[in-house]
Amino acid sequence: MELINRSLKELSNLMAKKEIKPSELTEELLKRIEATEEKLNAYITINEKALEEAKEKDEELVKLSEDEIPDLFGIPLSIKDNINVEGQKMTCASKMLKDFVAPYDATVIKKLREKGAIFAGKNNLDEFAMGSSTETSYFGVTHNPWDLERVPGGSSGGSAAAVAARSAIASLGSDTGGSIRQPCSLCGVVGMKPTYGRVSRYGLTAFASSLDQIGPITKNVEDNAFLLSLIAGIDAKDATSAKLPVPDYTKALDNDIKGLKAGLPKEYFIEGIEPEVKERIMEAVKHLESLGVEIEEISLPHTSYAVETYYIIAPAEASSNLGRFDGVRYTYRAENYTDLVDMYCKTRAEGFGNEVKRRIMIGTYTLSAGYYDAYYLKAQKVRTLIYQDFQKAFEKVNFIVTPVSPTTAFKIGEKVGDPIKMYLSDIFTIALNLAGLPGLSMPCGFDSKGLPVGVQLIGKAFDEETLYAVGYKLEKALNINNLPQL
Amino acid sequence: MRLSKEEVKHIALLSRLSLTEEEVEMFQEQLSDILTFVEKLNELDTEGIDPKFQIIPAENVLREDIPGISFSYEKTFMNAPETDGKHFIVPKVVKK
Numbered sequence: 001m002e003l004i005n006r007s008l009k010e011l012s013n014l015m016a017k018k019e020i021k022p023s024e025l026t027e028e029l030l031k032r033i034e035a036t037e038e039k040l041n042a043y044i045t046i047n048e049k050a051l052e053e054a055k056e057k058d059e060e061l062v063k064l065s066e067d068e069i070p071d072l073f074g075i076p077l078s079i080k081d082n083i084n085v086e087g088q089k090m091t092c093a094s095k096m097l098k099d100f101v102a103p104y105d106a107t108v109i110k111k112l113r114e115k116g117a118i119f120a121g122k123n124n125l126d127e128f129a130m131g132s133s134t135e136t137s138y139f140g141v142t143h144n145p146w147d148l149e150r151v152p153g154g155s156s157g158g159s160a161a162a163v164a165a166r167s168a169i170a171s172l173g174s175d176t177g178g179s180i181r182q183p184c185s186l187c188g189v190v191g192m193k194p195t196y197g198r199v200s201r202y203g204l205t206a207f208a209s210s211l212d213q214i215g216p217i218t219k220n221v222e223d224n225a226f227l228l229s230l231i232a233g234i235d236a237k238d239a240t241s242a243k244l245p246v247p248d249y250t251k252a253l254d255n256d257i258k259g260l261k262a263g264l265p266k267e268y269f270i271e272g273i274e275p276e277v278k279e280r281i282m283e284a285v286k287h288l289e290s291l292g293v294e295i296e297e298i299s300l301p302h303t304s305y306a307v308e309t310y311y312i313i314a315p316a317e318a319s320s321n322l323g324r325f326d327g328v329r330y331t332y333r334a335e336n337y338t339d340l341v342d343m344y345c346k347t348r349a350e351g352f353g354n355e356v357k358r359r360i361m362i363g364t365y366t367l368s369a370g371y372y373d374a375y376y377l378k379a380q381k382v383r384t385l386i387y388q389d390f391q392k393a394f395e396k397v398n399f400i401v402t403p404v405s406p407t408t409a410f411k412i413g414e415k416v417g418d419p420i421k422m423y424l425s426d427i428f429t430i431a432l433n434l435a436g437l438p439g440l441s442m443p444c445g446f447d448s449k450g451l452p453v454g455v456q457l458i459g460k461a462f463d464e465e466t467l468y469a470v471g472y473k474l475e476k477a478l479n480i481n482n483l484p485q486l
Numbered sequence: 487m488r489l490s491k492e493e494v495k496h497i498a499l500l501s502r503l504s505l506t507e508e509e510v511e512m513f514q515e516q517l518s519d520i521l522t523f524v525e526k527l528n529e530l531d532t533e534g535i536d537p538k539f540q541i542i543p544a545e546n547v548l549r550e551d552i553p554g555i556s557f558s559y560e561k562t563f564m565n566a567p568e569t570d571g572k573h574f575i576v577p578k579v580v581k582k
Contacts, residue, residue, distance in 0.1 A: 103561040197542040210540045239547040240540070308524045319501065326502070328574050333567035340577050345504035354512075357503055361494075361513060362520055364501040375524070380537030382527050387538050419516055420523050436541030461541060 003028050005483070008075065008170045008223040009250075015073050016066060022074025022118065025169075026054035029076050029120060033167045036486060039148055042162040044081045044139050045089045045122040053118050071230060073116030078168040080159050081122035082129050083214065084203040085109050088119065092205050093127045093137035096351030099331045106203020107238065108172060108214055108231040115230055123171055124158030127353045128322065129179055129207045131155050132425035135416050136355040143412070144187060145484040146451055150409040153183030153425075159217045160187040165486050170227055171217045176208050177310050178404075178429025180215045181441035185404035185454025188443045188482040190224045190471070191217045193429075195462045196436035197242035199228075200235030208317035209240075211310075211433040219482070221442060221471040225249035228464065244462060252465035253472040258292030260470070263397035267303035268428055273406045280445035280453040281403050287477040288401070293470070296397055300389040305382050306431040307423055312366050312379035313434070318356075319363025325351065358419065387435045390458075399466050400458040403428050404441045408451035432458055440467040443480050452482065487521035489514055 003011065003025050014020045030051060037043060047053075057074040064073075079085055082092045084102035086109070091097045105113060113119075126136040134142040134157025142157045144150040145165040152161040156173030160183035163171055173180040175193035184191030192215045199214045206212060216227035232246040264285065269278060289295055327333035327347030334346035352360070366375035393400060406427060415422040432439045437458055444455040455474075459467045489497075494514045498505045505513065559572055568575040 100565050103557060103564060196540065236547075236549060240542055242542055302530075305527060305530065308526045311520060312524055312527075323502075327567060328576055329566055331565045331567060337577065340579050341502070342504075343577055344502040345499070348502050349504040352503070357501075358513065358516055358520075360501045360503065361497045361517060365497050365517070365521070368497075368500065377537055378527055378532060379524075380539055381532035381535040382530055384535050384538035385530065385532070387541065420519060423523075 004032050004166045004169065007219055009226050011075055011169065012071055015075065016069045018061060018066070022054040022057035022061065023051065025074065026051050026076045026118060026120065029169065033121065036165050036167045039143060039486065040145060040161050040165055040167065041140050041142050042124055042158040042165065042167060043078070043121045044091055044093065044124050044158070047088055047120055050076060050118055050120045057116070057118070070114070070116040072112060074118065075116070075169060076118040076120035077112065078121045078123050078159065078162055078171045079109070079119060080125050080156050080171065080173045082125060082174060082205040083109065083172060085119045085122070088122060090122065090205070091139070093125045093139055094351065094353070094356070095138045096325050096332045097330060098138065104203065107200035107235045109203065111231055123156070123162055123168070126155035126157070127356050128205065129155040129174055129176060130318070130355050130359055132178070132182060132422050133415065134158060135412065136353055138353060141412055144409045145486050146188065147409060147449070149411055150451070151186070151412055153186035153405070153409065155179040156217060157183045160184050160189055160191065163187070163189045163217050163219060164482070164484055166483070170219070170223055172214055172231070173217045174204055174212055174214050175433065176211045176314060177433050178426040180217060181429050181439055181454070181456060182405050182426055184217060184441040186409040186452065188452030188484070189217060189219060190221055190443070191215060191441045192224050192228055192464065193432060193439045194228060194232065194464055195438045197240055198232050198438070198462065198464070200238040200241045202235055202237035206321040208314040209321065210317060211314060221468060221475050222250065222253060225253055225468040242462065247465055249464060249468050252468045255465060255469035257470050257473055259294070260399070260466070261294045261296055261397040262288055263296055263298035263393050263400040265298050265300040265303065265393070265400060265402060267300050268402040273403060274408065274447070276447040277403050277406065277408065277453050281401070281455055284444040284455045284474060284478065285401060287474055288470070291473050291477060298393045298397060298400070300393060300431070302382065302385045302389050303431060306386055306434060307427055309379045309382045309386065309434060310430045311362070311423060312375050313383065315359040315363035316367050316376050317363070319360045319367065322356070322360055383434045386431050390435045390437060394460050399470060402456045402458065404454035404456040408447045408449065408453055428456060437461055438464045438467060440471050442471050442475060443482050444478055445480065487518060487525060489518045489521070
């Protein structure tokens with residue numbers, strides 16, 4: 001078990017020098033998955049052809065000269081199971097799609113495939129990415145590798161747990177209200193929610209279209225920058241992807257951070273945050289100061305309205321997006337029904353879990369005649385206020401430092417019966433999705449139970465480079481061992 | 487905001503979800519709680535504020551009108567619960 005502990009970047013370099021073979025790496029990874037899955041349940045599907053594909057790549061590798069070897073040649077990646085990988089199952093962790101096979105590649109997958117990647121498996125998630133604990137998956141809960149009785153966070157919990165447990169070399173997740181950053185924090189790995197529009201959403205199963213964004217989940221900051229460089233950019237198939245050039249984020253790692261200003265928003269250090277979480281964040285801030293970053297207290301006055309705003313906008317968009325699951329096109333259909341409407345109603349009642357139903361109904365209600373102005377339009381106006389808070393803050397500072405989650409990993413079952421308590425797990429991550437901004441979540445220490453704590457760096461729109469430059473140096477300064485014993 | 491059982495049933499029908507009586511009760515409780523929770527937004531005066539639907543400037547994205555290759559029948563229908571290979575089959579809609 002040597003190769004799987006190495007970073008994505010190291011493996012890419014070893015492959016480029018032909019010092020390792022795709023099959024060697026894939027075989028080792030598959031063994032690690034086999035050894036850990038019984039405890040973790042981080043995967044929904046393993047690609048049975050992965051080793052076969054790797055062996056074909058072995059033969060190709062021999063024929064390629066060193067400078068012809070693409071960046072991810074022969075490297076097995078895992079993907080959150082709400083992103084389409086052609087020919088593989090794409091379940092969204094729902095009974096509704098339990099037998100759905102993706103007929104095409106998402107744009108991010110196409111890009112990674114062109115770079116030579118192998119897709120080893122699909123990671124567990126909250127059903128349709130709705131949740132903060134990966135407990136709403138039809139395929140069972142994923143366990144946190146640091147403490148198997150605890151949740152990995154959600155909704156990219158399978159991806160984060162697998163990367164932490166080294167049963168994935170790197171993964172792609174999606175983030176609508178914190179679904180990359182919060183599980184990365186709870187599992188002690190690195191996750192980026194890029195600026196809205198930075199990465200194409202084509203082939204990602206839409207949840208809340210104005211908030212969703214795909215991003216990388218990795219062992220360290222360098223891998224994250226490396227992977228984002230490969231998936232970012234405009235796409236003719238996504239009208240909301242940004243017409244901007246993609247920087248080489250790995251080059252940005254070496255950017256000077258001395259003299260940068262970091263904002264510490266007072267509204268993010270509220271009551272309810274675990275004291276040990278706050279302590280670790282303040283230690284990270286001290287490290288930033290010693291790296292030459294100036295710290296300034298700032299105010300984001302509408303922070304305390306972000307969760308409420310999100311829980312109107314996200315369900316509204318979800319109720320519309322999930323209208324397509326009607327028993328006609330996408331695998332699941334109820335067996336006994338009297339007519340078309342009855343077929344729709346029974347198919348959806350049987351196919352969706354309670355969290356999904358709850359959100360569809362909230363969305364249907366807030367968008368319905370007579371309530372649209374009071375709920376949906378109101379929420380979009382508050383969204384403007386939240387956005388303006390950030391705009392004002394960024395006139396003074398280059399980036400913002402906050403906790404990712406108010407607590408470390410909580411126990412399985414602890415919040416599952418209380419939707420609002422669960423919704424508050426994302427209190428520090430949601431505002432960014434509403435404002436479209438990028439956020440990097442990275443480990444900054446542990447609590448006294450040995451559970452990881454994450455720090456969030458928030459950037460200006462399309463300024464992922466600053467976050468990577470700061471994150472890279474902070475990671476070195478903190479020097480955390482983020483390998484759980486499993 | 488407190489929803490009645492009748493309102494929950496109406497929302498469920500609009501959402502195309504059939505619910506059992508127990509589910510109606512559970513969602514009555516939970517949806518009411520959520521709607522009460524989001525009422526906090528009414529504390530804010532948003533008079534004259536433009537709604538921000540997203541941060542990227544919305545613009546029409548047009549492409550050349552060039553015929554391309556669509557999905558094959560096989561791909562189009564590969565996930566359908568009921569199909570004859572060229573059509574999705576649904577329960578009879580038009581009544582005599």
